[in-house]
Amino acid sequence: MYSFDIETPKTVADAVAALGKEEAQPLGGGQTLIPSLKARLAMPSVLVSLAQIDEIKGITEDAGVLTIGGGTTHGEVARGAASYPALAALAGNIGDPAVRNRGTIGGSIANNDPAACYPAAALASRATIVTNTREIAIDDYFQGMFTTALEETEIVTAVKLPIPEKAAYMKFEQPASRFALVGVFVAKYADGVRVAVTGASEEGVFRWADAEAALSGDFSASALDGLSVPADGMITDLHGSGAYRAHLVAVLAKRAVAAAA
Amino acid sequence: MPKDHGIGAPQKRREDVRFLTGTGKYTDDINVYGQTYCVFVRSDVAHGRIISIDTAEAEAMPGVVRIFTGKDFEDVGGVPCGWLVTDRNGEPMKEPRHPVLAQGKVRHVGDPYAAVVADTLQEARDAAEAIVADIEELDAAVNMKAALEPGAPRVHDDLSDNLCYDWLFGSDQDAIDKAFSEAAHVTTLELVNNRLVANPMEPRVALGEYARANDESTLYTTSQNPHVIRLLMGAFVLGIPEHKLRVVAPDVGGGFGTKIFHYAEEAFVTFASRKINRPVKWTSTRSEAFMSDAHGRDHVSKIELALDGDNNFIGLRTDTYANMGAYLSTFASCTPTWLHGTLMAGNYKTPAVQVNVKAVFTNTVPVDAYRGAGRPEATYQLERVVDKAARELGVDPIALRRQNFITEFPYATPVAVEYDTGDYGATMDKLEEMIDRPGFAARREESKARGMLRGLGVNCYIEACGIAPSNLVGQLGARAGLYDAATVRVNATGSISVMVGAHSHGQGHETAFPQVVAEMLGIDESMIDIVHGDTSRIPFGMGTYGSRSLAVCGSAMVRATEKIINKAKKIAGHLLEASDADIELKDGQFTVAGTDKSVAWGDVTLAAYVPHNYPLEDIEPGLEETAFYDPSNFTYPSGAYACEVELDPETGRVTIERFAAADDFGNVINPMIVTGQVHGGIAQGVGQALMESCIYDEDGQLISASYMDYAMPRAEDMPFFQVDHSCVTPCTHNPLGVKGCGEAGAIGSPPAVVNAVLDALNSGGHSVDHIDMPVSPHRVWQAMQG
Amino acid sequence: MTKVTMTVNGKAVSKEVSGNTLMTEFLRDELRLTGTHVGCDTSQCGACVIHVNGQGIKACSMFAVEASGADVTTIEGMANADGSLSVLQQAFQDHHGLQCGFCTPGMVMTAAKLLEENPAPTEHEVRDYLEGNICRCTGYHNIVKAIMAASGQDVSGIAAE
Known part of the structure; x- marks a missing residue:
């Protein structure tokens, strides 16, 4: 690692102020950032830890909307999001228990790793990303792998997720990293279905429009019969070809619908 | 009722207490006064010409003590290879120089070309980044077959091509040609034995210390064999005489072969500490380990099995390309030859067997022994081709094997080794008993009802371990003897320190070895401690690899203990005023046969060190004996393994549902430890079969360079294993009748897994007769696409 | 600083x-x-x-x-006050849940948390909880067995010594 200082602000305002310094970078749970710092892939002068900001932690529910503070760990979501079981299950299956005790939803959403789980949940759940300056509709938020609508000094303070009638997430793990080789999150709302796919696309998390249309009329696995996503644009790497990932998208979408139904 | 002490007792391991309380002492836990830290600057290209290395800016940085490059090593030796293989024309293998730091060219990603020594690790890393190297990237030789094509990039400019050797071995050509011309059926299989990274959980560490006043160097290192390192580094690389060089391998966090070899980093810290007169420490990161630890396996083979009209095996031939990587690691040359070709007969009485191996230099990390070393590659080829033959012929794969088993011993194979003993039918019987084969059909139906395919795969294995008879291996090109040594030091009050040449890095020697001595002397194990891992404290032993520790070093320990008993009987005879020929030792008491006159162990040992009433004119005082043991043959553990898998035809994912291993290890000293060794071996074999793969791209970039891309087996990938070692044919030529168990699991398991996957696929109507390891979901899915 | x-x-x-x-x-x-x-x-x-x-x-x-x-x-803080092995540590020794010992501290620390959260975990739950702990020596068999034994479950039916 290069040398840097760490600041541990207690409020969002102080964190934002600290992030205004040159080469400052926010530190969530650190489960992705710290390994990349070890590899000297980042060279911050100051890391601004968000771990001690109580105002961005916790889970609340109001009028069918779950609001999760950006600093809430995966473990806390797994244990505390009982009203949204598919989300709790997703959180409880990220990484491993120790990673879940540090990694945060805000960190995951801000990083937008193309194989991360939370982006699929957020996109399928019509989430709103709340930052220190504004609210961003999820359809405007993800902008390709590792890219989001966030500005440099913007912190994800909360994620608001309207709780669907039915939902499920199916993850097919990459055998080494245990990230999603492909993950599909299906969420059924009264007025339609959303299907979000992570791990598969070179563009990062995406919505599968054909599946959404088919499922909005008939929320059953068989409604997806014959549907597929094109292999073009899917990630090809040592763990699987684009064609394989495209195939898995269809398989996992059906399984998710079956699990949710 | 199992014994609770001595040979055969499942004693709890005494070493566990320190490991469970965080008080083990691994190499990285050692820090010495004045220590500096070293960081290697490693090539990020697979092949390149070093135009210049500018260290000026780095040298001026804070804390930098000294920066080294290849120039500093022009006057010392290269890292040597320990085995000279002679090719089919009688010519020696090509043996290019392996400098400690690259000279002229870098030859693989990770090849170190400079090293920074600084006061702190942070300063060393910062300075390492400031070194400016102008390296002209060259085309890389990566694929083995392409590397042998005319015009391929040459890894070593002073060699005419990338062929290290072309080795031919076994039955003569006429016998092979006759077998294949007379065959009623020939089964042919081309396969890859996937490249692996051993990945002991403890990364390598080396700490060099120098005492200028008496010109003594000490190397603390993560090694399986400190004397081998002292020999290779002292004699061949740095020219330090043995009495001025101490090598210490303290607690070592797993080895699996990759910590056998002498590495450039060890030579570097020793050399550098002498130059700067301060200790120098290097601790590998895991990422660095991926590009600097010797890799394993990486064979591409074609195997052909000839059968007569009655399905008897009548001929076998195999052609293998074996990757050496960029330089010859310590045992790289012998792994695909003498540890592979000699096992190609397997458990079968095939009369004609011929093995060809072409060893190839490529711009990749050196490849060397990894758990099993050559024997897994042989077993995998053979047991896959036998299974394929059974499928082609429509016969039962177990029956086909049984029909061709060697049943009479000793048996001289067509590939130079003589199996002393074995009972392959017995382990197969045991296996069939363990796996409930009759119930398989019902289990398959149950899987099918859930949309899953179920497969059962079986295989046998034999291995040669207890490495090795020095006379024989010397003829085969080994540049060292492969005996081992033990010193039994009986202290005045009767407690014992046994100094052994073998090194324990998970095998439990500290527990199992005392069981042997305790049994022989009839005293309690708690009176006996094992000392290992320090050349200044132990006799010259060759270390731990090739499942040899008990068979070879344990035998030396037995011989030394026998000498102790002989001398102690003389002392007892004197004390009891009887002839030593009449003295019997039982339960720690020396008794005059046929009388009630006896003297206790402790009285005899005390007399040896307080020789007031002692026959000094006949016997020296003291009670300490050393024995070197050189085996007369290899040992030949064997067994039969079965794997049951479930395969998800929608995703291609394979899960291991059941795994059974029936092994014949000869006599067993501590069955708990033996079982644990088999578990671990199976996990590594299953890992190879299903998950693990070290991948280079066509430019020689290492793609699977961390645990993010190299799939390590986790708890949820493994089932509980069924393990049995009740079939015992004791080794006929060592005093304990033991054969060795460390590698069996890794040798015996991959073919069972792959055979099971193919069985599952075929049961689902997918006509697939081969799939390469690792049998990843993606590969299975591709195979199902046809 | x-x-x-x-x-x-x-x-x-x-x-x-x-x-x-x-x-x-x-x-x-x-x-x-x-x-x-x-x-x-x-x-x-x-x-x-x-x-x-x-x-x-x-x-x-x-x-x-x-x-x-x-x-x-x-x-270093996991043994009993008198230096003897805790129930969990003792189970690792009793069931040969370690070989080289390098992964062992992490295994013990993770297992201790598992048993706090789930006093009688199933085999599957143990394996799942060990997702982030890699052992290269044991094949996990005896680690899983040791953790289940430490929870007071009867593991005598599990294969092997």
């Missing part, structure tokens, strides 16, 4: 550290508690698991500054 103060294995410690000092470095280099091991650099192997404020975390993926004020337990 920043001064950090925390309680480690019941003892208050205070040290000046730089911002980039990881908990693994703090424990191993500053406190010489070398039982916490480093087996990878991608937060995956779990040889460094410790307890911070009662939660299992990977010490390689937390800065010492972030643990300021925390209550930390490492493998």
